[in-house]
Amino acid sequence: MAKTRTYEVVVIVDRNSSEEDLAGFPASVAGIIEKQGGTITKSEDMGMRRLAYEIKHQTEGRYFLFEIDGSGQEIAELERRMRVSDAVVRYITVRVDEDRRRAAKFKAKRERKASRRNSGGGGRRNRNDDFNFAAAAATEEETVEA
Amino acid sequence: MAEQENGNETFQGMESIEQEFRQMRGGFRRVSRKKSCALCRDKVDIIDFKDIKFLNAFIPERGKIMPRRISGNCAIHQRMLAEAIKRARTIAFLPFVTD
Numbered sequence: 001m002a003k004t005r006t007y008e009v010v011v012i013v014d015r016n017s018s019e020e021d022l023a024g025f026p027a028s029v030a031g032i033i034e035k036q037g038g039t040i041t042k043s044e045d046m047g048m049r050r051l052a053y054e055i056k057h058q059t060e061g062r063y064f065l066f067e068i069d070g071s072g073q074e075i076a077e078l079e080r081r082m083r084v085s086d087a088v089v090r091y092i093t094v095r096v097d098e099d100r101r102r103a104a105k106f107k108a109k110r111e112r113k114a115s116r117r118n119s120g121g122g123g124r125r126n127r128n129d130d131f132n133f134a135a136a137a138a139t140e141e142e143t144v145e146a
Numbered sequence: 147m148a149e150q151e152n153g154n155e156t157f158q159g160m161e162s163i164e165q166e167f168r169q170m171r172g173g174f175r176r177v178s179r180k181k182s183c184a185l186c187r188d189k190v191d192i193i194d195f196k197d198i199k200f201l202n203a204f205i206p207e208r209g210k211i212m213p214r215r216i217s218g219n220c221a222i223h224q225r226m227l228a229e230a231i232k233r234a235r236t237i238a239f240l241p242f243v244t245d
Contacts, residue, residue, distance in 0.1 A: 010196070010237050012238065052235070052238045052239060052240050052241035052242075053238055053241050053242065055238060061238070063237075065196070090237055090238070092233060092236055092237050094195070094233065099192055100192065103191030103192045106191050107191060110189065
C-alpha cells in the first residue's frame with residue numbers, strides 16, 4: 001500500500017536575494033520534488049512579510065508555502081538542499097495528512113450524529129405527538145383557504 | 147514546631163506571617179473559575195499554525211502562551227494550540243518574547 005503523506009512546508013528566503021532567485025524559487029522547489037517522485041499540491045508566494053524577530057539581522061523576509069504529496073524522501077532531499085543554501089534562512093516542514101484525516105473523521109462523525117438526531121428524533125415525535133399538530137394544521141389551512 | 151510554641155515575641159511574629167502566606171495561597175486557589183472550552187464549543191478540529199489572527203487571541207501582550215486556567219481550554223485543544231504557537235514562533239509568525 002503506497003502511503004501518500006501530505007506535508008506543508010513554509011520557507012523564508014533571504015530578502016536580499018536577487019529578484020530572479022526569489023521568483024524562481026518555487027520552480028526550483030518543484031523541480032527537486034518532482035525529480036524525486038513527489039507532487040506539489042499547492043505553491044504559494046506569501047510575499048514579503050515582517051518577521052516577528054530578527055533573523056540574520058533582517059526584519060523582513062520572503063515567505064513561500066508549499067503543500068507536497070509524497071513518501072517523505074522528497075522532503076528529506078528538499079530539506080538537505082535548503083540547509084545548504086544560503087538564500088533560505090528558515091524553513092519548517094509539518095506533516096498534515098494524519099491531522100486532516102482525524103479532523104475529517106470528527107467532522108463526519110458530528111454530521112452523522114446531527115443528521116441522525118434531526119431525522120430519527122423527528123420521526124419518532126411525529127408518530128406520537130406531532131401527528132395531532134399536523135392534522136390540526138391541515139384542518140386550519142383548509143378553513144383559512146376557504 | 148516546638149520553638150514556635152515558645153512565648154517568644156519574634157516567633158509569634160513569624161507565625162503570623164506564615165498564616166498570611168497560608169491565606170494568600172487559599173485565595174489563589176479560588177481565583178481560577180470554571181470555564182468551558184471555547185474551542186470545543188466552536189468545534190475546532192485543526193489549529194493551523196499559519197493562522198496568526200486566531201492564535202493571537204491566546205497570546206497576551208508579553209508573547210507568552212496563555213495557561214489553561216485562564217483561557218479555559220480543554221487539555222486536547224491546549225496541546226494543539228501550544229504546538230501551533232510554537233511552530234508559528236519558529237518561522238517568525240509570532241515572537242518568542244515581546245518587549
